[in-house]
Amino acid sequence: MKIENLKMSRLDELESQSIYILREAYTQFKNLAMLWSIGKDSTVLLWLARKAFFGHAPFPLVHIDTGHKISEMIDYRDKLAKELGLDMIYGRNEKAILEKQTFPDGKIDRLSCCKILKTKALQKTLSGEGKRYRLNQATGKYDADQSNEPYTGVIVGVRADEEGSRSKERYFSPRNKNNDWAVVEQPPELWNQFKTDFAPGTHVRIHPLLDWTELDVWEYIAREKIPVTKLYFDNGKGQRYRSLGCFPCTKSVESNAKDVEDIVNELKSGKFSKIAERAGRGQDKEDDGGLETLRKDGYM
Amino acid sequence: MNIVIVGHVDHGKSTVIGRLLADTDSLPDGKMKQVKERCEKESREFEYAFLLDALKDEQSQGITIDTARCFFKTEKRDYLILDAPGHIEFLKNMVSGTARAEAAILVIDAKEGVKENSKRHGYLLSMLGIEQVIVCVNKMDLADYDNKAFEKIVDEYSSFLKKIGIEAKEFIPVCALNGDNIAGASKKMSWFKGNSILSALDSFEKAPPLIEKPFRMPVQDVYRFTGDKNGKRIVAGRVESGSLKEGTEIVFLPSGKQSKIKTIEEFGNKTRKDIFAGCSMGVTLEEQVYVPRGEIMCIASEKPAFVSSTIKANIFWMGKEPMIKDKEYFLKLGTARVAAKLGQVFAVMDTSNLSKTSKEKIDRHDISECQIECASQIAFDQFNEIKATGRFVIVDEFDIAGGGIITELVEDSQGETREQVIKREGKWEHGLVSYNDRVTKYGHSPKLIILTGKSGVDKKSIAKQLEKKLFENGRIVYFLGIGNLLRGLDADISKSKRDEHIRRLGEVSHILMDAGVIVVATASDLGEDDLRLLETVTNRESVFIVNVGKESLEDGLVDLDLDPSTEAGKNIEKIVKLLKLNPLA
CATH class of the missing domain: 3.40.50.620 (HUPs)
Structure with a gap:
């Protein structure tokens, strides 16, 4: 071998x-x-x-x-x-x-x-x-x-x-x-x-x-072709969710990522490479x- | 690559990492601002360590309590940095962090110099098998960036490292607060021509693959999921070293059971034909041998793992209570878990000054050279040959309290018998009816129940009634008194050859168990060695030892103590409960 x-x-x-x-x-x-x-x-x-x-x-x-x-x-x-x-x-x-x-x-x-x-x-x-x-x-x-x-x-x-x-x-x-x-x-x-x-x-x-x-997770999703909910992708209005939770406390982010590959690029070198994933979660900031x-x- | 940062409390480990993250632009946007604003709000000076010390207690006390993981990458590779606490109170957390590292940075304060945890952590690095270490002499600003102060620490600490058998790759003078020699060269210390911390990290080498070592796969579990049409039995585990292909002859230790790899199983990949170190995988076998969790799968033609119930090791203790003699602990090695006791203690060392004392217990933070006596045999290797199967932890009550590495292979009293049993298993000719076929048909796995106790105590009537009860419940069961062998199978040996009588009782029981039978055997005055012999000859997983009478055998050896004056029916119920038989379908 x-x-x-x-x-x-x-x-x-x-x-x-x-x-x-x-x-x-x-x-x-x-x-x-x-x-x-x-x-x-x-x-x-x-x-x-x-x-x-x-x-x-x-x-x-x-x-x-x-x-x-x-x-x-x-x-x-x-x-x-x-x-x-x-x-x-x-x-x-x-x-x-x-x-x-x-x-x-x-x-x-x-x-x-x-x-x-x-x-x-x-x-x-x-x-x-x-x-x-x-x-x-x-x-x-x-x-x-x-x-x-x-x-x-x-x-x-x-x-x-x-x-x-x-x-x-x-x-x-x-x-x-x-x-x-x-x-x-x-x-x-x-x-x-x-x-x-x-x-x-x-x-x-x-x-x-x-x-x-977070990047490992998306690269693995891409490699294994794991089905994920559409909420992670651009909803057609330039908005998507990066992290999912309850609607009153989870904000969508501005992004045109339309598939897993786009998300991987966005995290690797694109706009989210330096922004924390939970930045859109309200409860984290209160404490x-x-x-x-x-x-x-x-x-x- | 996983890197751990260790060193004495307050020598600036978290600051080194915080600065490294900041200078390599690895922090999320706004993180620095957020931490700075909080410091302002609480009117405290900003510290890079606050970027890592995330727990409230850590920030308020200004110390790291538990190891944090953080991630960053250079052009060369991805890093997972483990920031370990330096306070003696949290040594257990330092050890947890270090145990998963491939290399280490040890931080020493230029002004305070070498302190007890600089030494203790250095010793633990060597003991945990971390071979690549760089020493970061921090807070050089407090020593006026003076090369003499640096050289002094280099001299003192390298001579310590020499004593414990490790050599630092490099010493680097640093001022983490100002970023000197962190991500780039320092103007203030132009006398230093070596690496910055960042370039030193990139100079670490990946450990050579374990593929060329003998094959070891501790069995995690055997799966047979209902609904699987072909009813495959998959032996699952992670390969710790070596590699193998379909068709390879293998041996399971300590049982000595042999078989051949039929298929390699990976979900979603039907073409897989080999497995190698690092893979979490499954295999199916040609011969359906019985393999419990805890056995180590080895290749029959390679050097096998060693089997013994005695382990000679270096142990470091982290439990609040000391490790003492005559207390039962559990030893976990690979996927095996056995009851164990502290045996002979050769030396106990205080790692902060390498002084040795002789005492009969191991206190918190001590390291000891000692022997562990396991209640049953276990398979392992020497740590310097195969790390993964050469180290173990000791569980006290519910928590891991100690870790150990195996320094020497020591035979126990069963060595000779075991060798013969492994040969027997290797040559055993199986019929076409497998172990599992019998279990399915009979509704139970084979077992050996040994009733022992002083001669004169009535064990036989309990054994016979137990046989009757199990039989009436539909089990395949047989009563075997040792006396029944005396004038038959044992007629050729004198009564004084006790070991041989017991070995033969074991071999007969083994054949009956191979036929799927629950054997109820009686023999008087069995001692510890006799019982171990029986377990070695048969199969430790399915042997139940019941002591009848007041004088009990040593703790941990006996599964059940019975009082002969108790009503027989109740005693039998107790034994039946111990067997945990599944209800018959």
Whole structure:
């Protein structure tokens, strides 16, 4: 065998490490779920899972629906879930949505809105205290889920380059009973030996994409031809989304990128090569530019 | 390339990186402005370190607590920079960062000079196998950009590095605050003709590929997904070293099971015919041998991994509680996880001054030369031969508390038997009915349940009732008392040859298990060595040791202790529960 044929590219190395992490998570956690935010990162994660498990996604995909998501996101979610036969679950903070404890309609700020609609809903959905809705592949509709067992391992698509506190994460990062992230107390993690032992009541967040950059993600989407929602591309009016979230807090950016290739160029040398991805996210700016407060409570 | 920045607290690691990012134009637009504005608001002086120290506690205390990752690129390549904390309290975070680096920059304050963590971090770099190091002598402004101050540190620190067997690629005098020798040459230190930090980074070499080393793939899992029409069993894992093609003869260690690669499996790629170091991949096998997670797949014709239950290593300890004798820990190496105890301690070293002491425990931040005794055999290599399978972590309660590298290969008492078993497995002729066929048909995997205890304690009646109960539940089960062999299979050996009697009990059990049977065996007064012998001859994964009576064997050896005065039915229930049998379809 010729050695020069056996070299791995940066994307190959990132892919291999992510697959290793996903397989470790799958063998070590009985109640495992993957958070799917419908965005490009967690869609790459879904793709990596199918690679790791030879075409299968052998755990439920959980989406936290704030009721304020851009509507194309939900359409895309259900379309892909049916096509790939995914075990799709969603949860939401129904009470808050009903009582309009939301931004900007309710009298609360962005951070509190995030806390109530995302963090709280996520906590309750993961712990099983909140209602879960599961896609019935036979009818194509969501039914109330019978299982309320807590998930002990949760796979999340965060990346270290997104913002400061995420750059401090471990691949396997413990969360205590109250979902808190005790940053200072994080156990060591070395040589691909991860935290897979945990006390009852706690859970572990698993971050297979930690070492990926935004550019890596788009280059991988291009290489693997992964379908992503149209919201990332020029809507015909010179506007597209760079990062997806709730419509009141996510701004589109001016861009004529009409396909994945255009986006890769834009990030490599074009107009976004020096602008942070989450620049269009309102909640990041309210807390001195850090998501740390939200994330300590369990925000992704 | 992954680079870690280490050194004593306050010597300016985060500042070096912050300046590097700023001078190479690698920061997002507005980031510098945002941080500067915040400093103004809090009436603090701006520091480059604030670009990296993202946690609130870090900014308020002005120290790095946990390793940050940041990304930048030069014309030569992409970098992932790991900014490790220098405070002793966060050594665990420094180690976590360093463990994934390929090269390091070690920062020393020109004015403060070499401090204890400059040494400790230097030692850990060498221990963690980081071979390429540059030393950055920072804050040269505080030493009036004087080359004598620089030379003094070069002399002192190189002689320290020499003692621990590493050589710095280069020493670079720097003032990170003003950008001297960071991204370009310094006017103030024209006496220095070497690299800037930036050009020194580009001079690091990528480690040679591990493809030419013997093949090692720790088994992560074996998949058979429902709905797969052909019901393929895929052995999945990441190749740590070497390469192989379809058709290669392979051996799994420690079990010694052999087979041949039938296909290489990659989702979405049907043409793949080879795998090599770095790939996370899957294979299917010609012979359907039973392979549990934790075994290492090796090539039969290459140098195999070593198998033993004793590991000689250098361990560094990060746990709040010291590592002590007679406590059960878990050792994780590759994908294997075994119960383990601290054995002989040869020396304990304080890495800040290289002084050795003799004590029987390993305190936080100590490094120790010692032996670890595992509850069962495990496959591994020497660290200096194959890194990935030559290092391990120790788990205390729920957290990783120590890391170790294997310095020497030490045989345990089972060495000879194991060799014979590996030969047996290699030559074993399999019928056309596979292990998995039997498991599917019988609804359970084969097991060996050994009931032991003092002679005179009634083990046989428990064993016989257990056999009956399992049989009535539809299991394939057989009671085997060691006495049944005495006048038959063992008639040719004297009663005093205890080891041989036990070995034969093991071999008979092994055949019965190969036939898919749950074997319930009894033997009195089995000691630790006897039980290990039985595990080696049969298969550690499916052996259950039950002790009957008050005098228990050593901790970690026995799966279940039974009180003979308890009602038999309850004792049997306990054993059945231990077996975790799936309900029959």
